[in-house]
Amino acid sequence: MSDSFEWSDIWYSEYCLPGVKLSFKVDVLYSEQTPFQKIVFMKNEVFGTVLTLDGYVQVTERDEFMYHEMIAHVPMAVNPGIKRVLIIGGGDGGTARETARYKAVEKIDMVEIDEAVVRACEKYMPQTAAVLSSEPRLNLKFEDGLAFVKSAKDNSYDLIIVDSTDPCGPGGSLFTTDFYRDCYRVLSDDGILVNQQENAFYDVEREEMVKAHRKIKEIFPIAKIYGFNIASYESGYWYFGFASKKYDPIEDHRASEWEKLGLKTEYYNSDIHKASFALPNYVKEILQSD
Numbered sequence: 366m367s368d369s370f371e372w373s374d375i376w377y378s379e380y381c382l383p384g385v386k387l388s389f390k391v392d393v394l395y396s397e398q399t400p401f402q403k404i405v406f407m408k409n410e411v412f413g414t415v416l417t418l419d420g421y422v423q424v425t426e427r428d429e430f431m432y433h434e435m436i437a438h439v440p441m442a443v444n445p446g447i448k449r450v451l452i453i454g455g456g457d458g459g460t461a462r463e464t465a466r467y468k469a470v471e472k473i474d475m476v477e478i479d480e481a482v483v484r485a486c487e488k489y490m491p492q493t494a495a496v497l498s499s500e501p502r503l504n505l506k507f508e509d510g511l512a513f514v515k516s517a518k519d520n521s522y523d524l525i526i527v528d529s530t531d532p533c534g535p536g537g538s539l540f541t542t543d544f545y546r547d548c549y550r551v552l553s554d555d556g557i558l559v560n561q562q563e564n565a566f567y568d569v570e571r572e573e574m575v576k577a578h579r580k581i582k583e584i585f586p587i588a589k590i591y592g593f594n595i596a597s598y599e600s601g602y603w604y605f606g607f608a609s610k611k612y613d614p615i616e617d618h619r620a621s622e623w624e625k626l627g628l629k630t631e632y633y634n635s636d637i638h639k640a641s642f643a644l645p646n647y648v649k650e651i652l653q654s655d
């Protein structure tokens with residue numbers, strides 16, 4: 366018997382569909398039921414620290430760069446002059462960390478519904494959360510995102526990033542027409558909305574993705590979808606929505622201007638920017654047929 370033999374294992378599984386699950390061998394570090402959701406931190410030998418909310422992987426130390434670089438740098442490379450950023454959700458801090466890398470950004474308002482997520486991430490996921498206590502341009506509020514945009518002034522942000530959980534959790538209201546309409550109103554004339562928009566492979570998420578796209582398309586003149594690889598999420602590939610009043614993410618992509626900023630990135634680059642908007646045929650078809 367080898368020295369590494371263990372008589373028992375603890376495996377965390379995320380159910381994609383009844384017949385498929387994604388599993389990680391883990392040690393549980395922390396768990397808490399908040400009024401909004403169940404927070405669990407685990408350690409896995411490949412992915413490092415893993416955060417799940419209500420049983421769905423949100424962040425892992427190993428691959429969070431893929432998600433956070435793609436959610437932040439795509440809109441910033443379309444308009445590197447963005448000054449006023451609103452992040453809805455994003456309690457782990459990864460999205461705030463990436464947007465804070467731009468000197469042109471003057472303020473980042475972040476509205477997270479669950480303070481417990483921020484506090485736990487500060488302790489267990491400092492890689493993403495350290496920025497939340499050190500960034501002077503960041504203004505952190507613990508409020509409901511839908512209510513916040515409803516009462517926000519017209520034309521008060523250049524970029525809104527919706528870094529939400531899945532629509533079945535406390536983030537459900539962030540997938541509604543009502544919410545998207547307020548985002549449109551609150552954005553400047555050249556404003557951009559980027560939102561977490563699920564995967565296209567498994568039925569339930571695919572339906573949510575198509576529904577969200579249909580709603581956003583009715584409100585914003587430009588509404589696209591872009592994808593990226595992320596190893597710890599079900600299906601390994603995920604999508605964000607890009608919507609704008611003015612800018613097309615490809616035609617108005619300011620690649621050389623972005624490159625001059627000299628930001629070091631692990632996933633994002635100007636080729637990836639363009640490529641991420643190229644959709645496989647089965648995804649094009651489901652988006653066109655709606």
Ligand code: AG3
Pocket residue numbers: 421422423424432455456457458459460528529530531561597598599
């Ligand atoms: N937000 C959740 C993305 C969707 C996860 N869903 C899933 N694994 N089924 C991630 C927050 C990162 N800042």
